[in-house]
Amino acid sequence: MGENMSKPSAKPFQDVTFFTSFKPYNPPATNDAAPPRPSIFSTLRRPPVAKPNDFIPLFSDCITAASSRTQEYLIFKDPEDKFHPSPDALTQIFLMTYISQSVNLNLTDIFNCTAMTPEQRILLGADWVWAVLEKSTKNPRIQIAVQVLHLSDKEGGEEDGVLPETCSESVQMAQRESSDRNMYERMVDFCTSVGKDCYALFLFFGRKNDKSNIYGVLSNNFEAAIGKCDKIDRALLENFFKGSRYLHTPSGMMQSIVTRNEGDPLTLMIKFS
């Protein structure tokens, strides 16, 4: 039995069907963080749909809701300049709005959103992971791991706002497990380990020259960038926008992702707000 195992191979069981088996006992969960109360948007919407690529306009709606809500807080300025919303709060506002909207639109059966646990945020570098689900198995077919970058972030991509005294023991442990790489590198490593159908999306809540808009750089090929530079930092990520003539819309981004040929590299810049 052991002989036919190829030791270092990345995908030793590629052709075996064992692992694709799946027995849902319950309707696949939407998301544990979803607040049950319908938002005002639910009344404005047509009933749910379930065709393969029909999710893109719905996704776009969810993003519009999340981005505009987040933007309200992003541009907030205390006249006394004492009160500043924390970066985590902004991430939470975006995610909560996105999740409630996607539940309202019944999007989660086709395209789900999984918020990471505090430990996973450190280990995998992602705040949440979006997934296009395979119809029959509900297994992810395409994934987008998302990390939010804030203007107030310290360099190095470390969790900020989380002081060592206030973070739990297991979060500290997770930090020790992954202290050899920064948060950007961890997310890229995670996506690379999954494969070309797993994208890394760095979501900028404000950029230096445009503090009130939300931008993103998405790629399934960041490892190529690491190959050339010895580390990934914010400057490197922001650099993607410099040479770029074209900013995609969120639905344009999703369209490119679902129509891309399997295995092809794809790198896009997106404006979310």
Place this chain on the structure above:
Amino acid sequence: MAATQDAKGKAEGADQNFDYMFKLLIIGNSSVGKTSFLFRYADDAFTSAFVSTVGIDFKVKTVYKNDKRIKLQIWDTAGQERYRTITTAYYRGAMGFILMYDITNEESFGAVQDWSTQIKTYSWDNAQVVLAGNKCDMEEERVVSVDSGRLLAEQLGFEFFETSAKDNINVKQTFERLVDLICDKMSDSLDGDPAVTAGAPTAKLTDSAPPLQQPGCNC
């Protein structure tokens, strides 16, 4: 990087709260109940909603054994093939595995052999394994008999339990048995060739805790 440094220093201070740290992994096909099993053990909770695990995750739980505090770092892995590279990367430092199948799912039982090969391929030689046939509360839907579970465990040289994360059956026992096995192995190794433990993964995980020179954990 300052945050990491601080966290590190602080954590090392906190490390004094335990005598040993064991790294454990739960593996097996998707949806057999790995996440629920860990949730039950660490938080004494259960939810019937299925949220497919992304990549890996872990929880920490401290247990006491003969006046020693043992910190368990328990890794929950995603069973799907797409995460194989990331999950197997965590096999290396593991001292114990809970290999889980679902007694109502023949395929998950059929995959046990392959998961066991994964352990042999990617983990430390002395890693201990307990085979767990989960969802034993679902007797009417059972397709894998207790005897075939036990027999397979014997053939593979693993301990065996049937468990239920839902009804809290044998959850604690499974972890306790695994901890016992690791403790036994540790004292064996210390009695025997010290070189056996020299390269053990504990060295890295417990770098600030008293390592293996203390005589076993007297389990």
